[in-house]
Amino acid sequence: MSTESQIAVHWREEEYYQPPAAFIGQANAADPALLEQFREENFPDCFRAYADLLTWDTYWHTTLDTSDPPFWKWFAGGRLNACFNCVDRHLAANRDKAAFIWVPEPEDEPTRPLTYQELYAQVNEVAALLHDVGVQAGDRVTLHLPMVPELPVCMLACARLGIVHSQVFGGFSGTACGDRIADSGSRILITMDGYHRAGKISDHKTKADEAVEAAAKLGQQVDKVLVWRRYPDRYLSDSTMVEGRDIFVDDLLPRYRGHRVEPRSMPAEAPLFLMYSSGTTGRPKGCQHSTGGYLAYVAGTSKYYQDIHPTDTYWCAADIGWITGHSYIVYGPLALGATSVLYEGVPTYPDAGRCWRIAERLGVNIFHTAPTTIRMLRKLGPDEPARYAYHFKHMTTVGEPIEPEVWRWYHDVVGKGEAVVVDTWWMTETGGFLGATLPALQPMKPGSCGPGVLGIYPVIYDDEGNTVDPGSGRAGNVCIRNPWPGVLQTIWGQPDRFKQLYYGRYCRDEKSTDWHDWPFLCGDGAVQAADGYLRILGRIDDVINVAGHRLGTKELESAALTVPEVAEAAAVPVVDELRGRVVEMYVALNPGEEPSEEIENKVTHAIDQQIGKIARPHAVWIVPDMPKTRSGKIMRRVIAAVSNFADVGDVTTLANPEIVEDIRHHVQSSK
Ligand code: ATP
Numbered sequence: 001m002s003t004e005s006q007i008a009v010h011w012r013e014e015e016y017y018q019p020p021a022a023f024i025g026q027a028n029a030a031d032p033a034l035l036e037q038f039r040e041e042n043f044p045d046c047f048r049a050y051a052d053l054l055t056w057d058t059y060w061h062t063t064l065d066t067s068d069p070p071f072w073k074w075f076a077g078g079r080l081n082a083c084f085n086c087v088d089r090h091l092a093a094n095r096d097k098a099a100f101i102w103v104p105e106p107e108d109e110p111t112r113p114l115t116y117q118e119l120y121a122q123v124n125e126v127a128a129l130l131h132d133v134g135v136q137a138g139d140r141v142t143l144h145l146p147m148v149p150e151l152p153v154c155m156l157a158c159a160r161l162g163i164v165h166s167q168v169f170g171g172f173s174g175t176a177c178g179d180r181i182a183d184s185g186s187r188i189l190i191t192m193d194g195y196h197r198a199g200k201i202s203d204h205k206t207k208a209d210e211a212v213e214a215a216a217k218l219g220q221q222v223d224k225v226l227v228w229r230r231y232p233d234r235y236l237s238d239s240t241m242v243e244g245r246d247i248f249v250d251d252l253l254p255r256y257r258g259h260r261v262e263p264r265s266m267p268a269e270a271p272l273f274l275m276y277s278s279g280t281t282g283r284p285k286g287c288q289h290s291t292g293g294y295l296a297y298v299a300g301t302s303k304y305y306q307d308i309h310p311t312d313t314y315w316c317a318a319d320i321g322w323i324t325g326h327s328y329i330v331y332g333p334l335a336l337g338a339t340s341v342l343y344e345g346v347p348t349y350p351d352a353g354r355c356w357r358i359a360e361r362l363g364v365n366i367f368h369t370a371p372t373t374i375r376m377l378r379k380l381g382p383d384e385p386a387r388y389a390y391h392f393k394h395m396t397t398v399g400e401p402i403e404p405e406v407w408r409w410y411h412d413v414v415g416k417g418e419a420v421v422v423d424t425w426w427m428t429e430t431g432g433f434l435g436a437t438l439p440a441l442q443p444m445k446p447g448s449c450g451p452g453v454l455g456i457y458p459v460i461y462d463d464e465g466n467t468v469d470p471g472s473g474r475a476g477n478v479c480i481r482n483p484w485p486g487v488l489q490t491i492w493g494q495p496d497r498f499k500q501l502y503y504g505r506y507c508r509d510e511k512s513t514d515w516h517d518w519p520f521l522c523g524d525g526a527v528q529a530a531d532g533y534l535r536i537l538g539r540i541d542d543v544i545n546v547a548g549h550r551l552g553t554k555e556l557e558s559a560a561l562t563v564p565e566v567a568e569a570a571a572v573p574v575v576d577e578l579r580g581r582v583v584e585m586y587v588a589l590n591p592g593e594e595p596s597e598e599i600e601n602k603v604t605h606a607i608d609q610q611i612g613k614i615a616r617p618h619a620v621w622i623v624p625d626m627p628k629t630r631s632g633k634i635m636r637r638v639i640a641a642v643s644n645f646a647d648v649g650d651v652t653t654l655a656n657p658e659i660v661e662d663i664r665h666h667v668q669s670s671k
């Protein structure tokens with residue numbers, strides 16, 4: 001990379017926001033000594049503080065075993081059971097406390113609390129059933145479940161037996177599920193007949209039939225499909241049950257009433273689950289997470305960064321089908337014995353007030369969601385939050401960089417100026433947060449996630465492996481210099497790809513067993529300010545190089561979003577004979593706005609003003625919607641392909657594939 005190519009464009013440095021005094025007074029992490037405790041000279045033993053939040057059957061002898069890099073082993077020699085830690089150990093003090101509060105989509109269907117005692121009973125029954133079906137510790141079981149309590153019940157039942165669960169996001173097609181079944185080698189699929197989503201009932205069992213067929217084509221036979229019924233007295237699917245293969249779980253469960261299954265004591269490094277990444281940049285990877293390290297990491301980060309107390313009502317409005325849900329709906333909050341809300345449906349149905357109604361009714365005081373949801377709610381119901389009497393002390397955002405403009409709406413309108421906002425940057429591979437602010441100890445800065453979290457030491461490298469200094473204003477590839485307990489153990493079945501993808505680029509010495517030689521490549525481009533705060537620019541592949549300048553897609557999109565008519569924006573590179581690459585902007589408008597040349601000009605002007613003429617878009621396209629992954633992330637790669645008249649490639653992970661044709665027609669006919 002030439003020196004010139006490292007010059008990042010200048011943007012407005014955002015101001016700090018301080019946490020409200022009332023928050024600081026009650027925070028779990030209020031003593032700056034915590035930051036000292038996690039300084040690099042105390043690594044790796046600093047993470048004992050996280051492991052000590054758990055109950056171990058056998059205490060570990062080695063905090064971090066680096067003998068087979070980069071297959072790090074945390075808390076080696078230790079044994080524990082994840083289900084015991086999330087359920088059994090809370091019974092003595094909190095038997096009648098809600099572990100989950102489930103909010104079904106139909107608003108006239110009652111909200112259902114599930115106490116720790118009830119959860120314990122159900123998990124044991126399902127574990128007994130799984131045992132009888134013949135699954136054993138180490139086997140993989142694929143779950144393809146919607147947002148119903150049966151999902152965490154199944155996850156915990158697997159964990160109780162040492163079975164590796166692999167939950168596939170419920171919105172995925174049968175084929176996508178079949179791919180993941182085959183990749184993980186599961187012989188058992190657990191599914192549900194149907195579920196509610198945005199006013200419709202989705203026939204989900206049909207997808208299981210497709211999944212089994214797709215897996216068979218890839219050489220993986222599924223022996224049993226366990227089918228839950230969404231309503232015990234009705235079957236919601238059009239599909240018939242296959243004799244000998246399909247079983248209604250609720251027909252069998254009465255046989256197991258009152259059964260108890262001993263939690264199996266597992267080595268700390270035994271795999272707990274597989275989670276396939278979103279597939280934003282290509283074929284999804286089966287990220288394998290450990291039992292001891294992972295659970296310790298999500299418990300610790302839930303305590304300090306989510307600030308969960310026993311008395312809080314905590315709601316992470318993500319889907320359990322993504323890593324966010326595994327870590328911060330199920331494992332983290334339950335390891336702490338908290339009450340975690342889970343809801344069926346979407347945030348905008350029946351209207352843009354749904355989240356705020358739920359928050360008001362349940363007394364939610366910690367709220368967690370993604371920028372895509374925040375943008376959508378801002379677009380559809382900008383004044384809705386004020387109509388509801390809820391009070392958040394803490395709000396999280398995760399999944400994409402949040403534009404300062406959107407951040408401020410979240411803070412001022414959703415948080416009513418009363419809540420801290422914690423922007424958590426991390427990925428499926430990392431198990432838990434990498435970059436965020438400790439909410440009572442570090443101020444917030446819109447658009448920046450914050451510094452590395454406790455025990456995470458980030459660094460930015462240029463393409464040659466030179467360190468890019470904080471405060472230099474230059475962008476580069478963000479890496480984590482050290483291993484941490486939540487990091488993935490491997491990509492399931494592909495250890496070489498694992499090594500290559502995350503460590504291949506910057507490993508200094510393949511033979512070295514010193515972790516300093518193995519920086520972890522996160523895959524994102526970032527700039528680090530002088531205060532150590534990271535501003536994530538998007539994935540490395542999304543950073544656009546125009547005439548030697550590296551432009552972060554997020555910077556361009558943030559500028560476009562300052563135009564009041566614009567609801568969403570995506571910046572993509574287009575091949576240009578003269579300049580190599582130019583930028584094209586795609587924008588979707590707020591409801592009621594009509595496309596016009598004036599809006600296009602406003603977008604161009606905003607980018608000129610806020611970033612500079614070098615970044616001026618070659619074209620601005622107003623489109624009805626953006627192609628998005630099922631997790632709500634904008635698929636820039638697909639838009640870029642359309643813009644470049646190229647093949648759009650694999651779009652199986654798109655939530656709205658039909659929009660691709662619309663955009664193609666609109667753009668290619670005008671070029
Ligand atoms: P794949 O790896 O399959 O292409 P993916 O990277 O979208 O898919 P995830 O693990 O769900 O899959 O997403 C992680 C990515 O999301 C990060 O690499 C980063 O680009 C983005 N991200 C997550 N949280 C934030 C955040 N708070 N700020 C900025 N970007 C974020």
Ligand code: MG
Pocket residue numbers: 277427523
């Ligand atoms: Mg990724």
